[in-house]
Amino acid sequence: MDFTLSETQRMLAETTDRLMRERYGFEERKKILAGPDGFSRALWATFAELGVTGLGIDEEYGGLNGTMGDLAVVAEAFGRALVVEPYMPTIVLGAGTLSLAGSDAQRTELLPQVAAGDLFLALAHGEPKSRYTLCHVDTRAEPDGADHLLTGAKAVVLGGDAADQFLVSARTAGTATDPHGISLFLVPKNAPGLTIRAYPNIDGTRAADLRLDRVRVPASARIGEPGQALPIVAHAVDRAIAYLCAEAVGAMQALNALTLDYLKTRTQFGVPIGSFQVLQHRMVDMEVALEQARSMAILAADRADDPHPHERSRAVSAAKVQIGRSGRLIGQSAVQMHGGIGITEEYAGGHYFKRLTLIDRTFGDADHHLARFAAAN
Incomplete structure (x- = not known):
């Protein structure tokens, strides 16, 4: 395994580190945390200008087609600066999941917005009883004509307070711990029946708990094949x-x-x-x-x-x-x-x-x- 950074990665590291030194000192971070959003939307726009928000997104959707190694370079710089912006929830989890399983229409509509810094995403998968077991999903998706009605609860959704769209897992078949029968759906933050309770974590980052009460989603909102989301x-x-x-x-x-x-x-x-x-x-x-x-x-x-x-x-x-x-x-x-x-x-x-x-x-x-x-x- 080659541990050395490529020329592109070295440039990315230098650019990100310089931005952190200039804009993300400890005192600046405290001011950001005290703001209404708990993170800086102005700094997020700067990430977008530098191409950082498009790093893990394919070029055809406005990204830079970066690898996980490229994202790791950014992650190290963000770790040194204690960055609280929802980068991992939106870029790695949200956009990453869409890149893996989204339809052409979903990718074409959403990924360019993420790369441009205009859209925040969050994966809503964990539940109050699931702990670390990924196959434990109690949330149900009941068919209603061509639509589905989502009912259940999601816990500790990272970046959930900032998200414009949620990628919500729900059961279309099987029991609570069945590895099969889990599907993913796109749910906008303003969907009727969706309640969001946001809060800060101990480290300054933010999360949210979701309550879904018969939230209606169309067939076009499903991500990937039905029942094959795990x-x-x-x-x-x-x-x-x-x-x-x-x-x-x-x-x-x-x-x-x-x-x-x-x-x-x-x-x-x-x-x-x-x-x-x-x-x-x-x-x-x-x-x-x-x-x-x-x-x-x-x-x-x-x-x-x-x-x-x-x-x-x-x-x-x-x-x-x-x-x-x-x-x-x-x-x-x-x-x-x-x-x-x-x-x-x-x-x-x-x-x-x-x-x-x-x-x-x-x-x-x-x-x-x-x-x-x-x-x-």
């Missing part, structure tokens, strides 16, 4: 996990740098605390954990679009396990070496730890993916 959702989630692994690497890198700088400047007994051997050893452990996470994140990005689901899921789960373990070690060590300041709202260190913690829990924690990896062998 493999599509599983692929989209694996790609999202690969993105999150890369984002976590960026956050770990920034937190390590922040901690090292603190060890060099904080004094005790008249000397920098970084001169204490025990703290030097802790810092080395953090750097080792970062490099372990980086290598597995590269593997996940490389395998995220593997046509063999078995191999793809094994690689993604292995990466998620390492990301969870490294994130916990780095986050806890950073907070312990900083002391009380490490968990204050005014200091960036604690916010990195919060983001790493939520990444570990998103789409399955390290324990879940360790069991998934073991079952696949």
Whole structure:
């Protein structure tokens, strides 16, 4: 496997990093979080101008036809800056699912709008009782003539408060945990019968819970073949996990740098605390954990679009396990070496730890993916 970035990826990394340095400092991020949307629509427009919102979309739909490796470059930069804009929900999950299974008409209508920065999407699949089990879907889609009526609840829909369109999974056949019989439907945010309850997550990103009460959708709103949505959702989630692994690497890198700088400047007994051997050893452990996470994140990005689901899921789960373990070690060590300041709202260190913690829990924690990896062998 070639770990070096291509020339295009190097340019993408430089451009994204420069934008983050100039427009996304910690103080600027706090102002964005305090805004009415919880993210910056002006910055999202800048993403679109740079082509970042079209990175994972085919050229025929106004995108740049980027790979998962290209998206991982952006993810690392966003992780270092603690970006709260709904990039993964819209670009990786939403547009990614449409690219995988959408009809020509759906792709032609929606993907150019996403690439232009004019449309936000969210995948509404998880439910209150499903935990990390992707095949657990209680929401029902009852036929009514040529239409379907959707009834049920969706939980922790990432980016759900900003979404203009939801990609909602619902059962057209089978029982709650049957892997077959799940279908996907496009539902606009203003659909009659749809209730959206938005809230912030612990790390500043946002999510929403949905309640669907006989929400009517036409036949043209169905994404892919009826009853065959689970493999599509599983692929989209694996790609999202690969993105999150890369984002976590960026956050770990920034937190390590922040901690090292603190060890060099904080004094005790008249000397920098970084001169204490025990703290030097802790810092080395953090750097080792970062490099372990980086290598597995590269593997996940490389395998995220593997046509063999078995191999793809094994690689993604292995990466998620390492990301969870490294994130916990780095986050806890950073907070312990900083002391009380490490968990204050005014200091960036604690916010990195919060983001790493939520990444570990998103789409399955390290324990879940360790069991998934073991079952696949």
